[in-house]
Amino acid sequence: MTFQDLIQSYKDIDEDDDYESLVKAKNFLEEGNTQKALELLQIVQNDMEIAQRLEVSRCMRWLMENVFLCIDFPEKMRENDALWLKKIDENREKIAYIMAIQPKIDRNYLESIWEEHEQMGLKLAKIEEKVTTQHLTWEQVFEIEHGALKRENHG
Numbered sequence: 196m197t198f199q200d201l202i203q204s205y206k207d208i209d210e211d212d213d214y215e216s217l218v219k220a221k222n223f224l225e226e227g228n229t230q231k232a233l234e235l236l237q238i239v240q241n242d243m244e245i246a247q248r249l250e251v252s253r254c255m256r257w258l259m260e261n262v263f264l265c266i267d268f269p270e271k272m273r274e275n276d277a278l279w280l281k282k283i284d285e286n287r288e289k290i291a292y293i294m295a296i297q298p299k300i301d302r303n304y305l306e307s308i309w310e311e312h313e314q315m316g317l318k319l320a321k322i323e324e325k326v327t328t329q330h331l332t333w334e335q336v337f338e339i340e341h342g343a344l345k346r347e348n349h350g
Contacts, residue, residue: 213239247293251300252312254286258336259316266328266335267320287337306333 216239223232261283265272272279294300313331320326 213242244297244299247297247300251290251293251305252308254289255305255308255312255336256315256319258283258286258290259313259331260319261316262331262335263317263320263326263328264324266331267326268324271324290337 216235220232220235220239223229223235261272261279265279290305294302294305316331317326317329
């Protein structure tokens with residue numbers, strides 16, 4: 196298969212959602228066209244990995260923004276404690292789940308994108324408040340419980 200054929204295959208497949216692409220791959224296998232099925236499955240796998248990386252990125256930005264705010268403005272977080280706690284847990288759990296199912300997204304990967312996301316989170320937090328904290332630790336973002344984070348930094 197040439198590069199142009201692969202591009203055309205991708206264009207044909209790209210218009211489908213992942214489920215439809217998987218159904219097409221199954222049909223190719225039933226027809227005995229293993230090569231086409233494997234190419235299609237590789238495209239679906241790549242699409243899924245990209246989607247997972249984007250979701251991890253979104254969750255990390257949100258977590259970092261809100262941990263910055265919690266450290267510098269714990270009273271603001273108290274106003275919406277239950278909702279905020281729920282969202283912290285949801286974002287942490289999404290990242291943990293993706294790490295569990297996608298071997299390429301591990302702690303090393305998160306550390307490789309840490310600085311970029313930390314800066315984005317800081318920028319977003321500064322839009323809302325005058326944040327003075329400049330850096331976050333792994334523990335602050337992923338491990339420390341909400342109340343402990345506030346007490347640690349604000350007696």
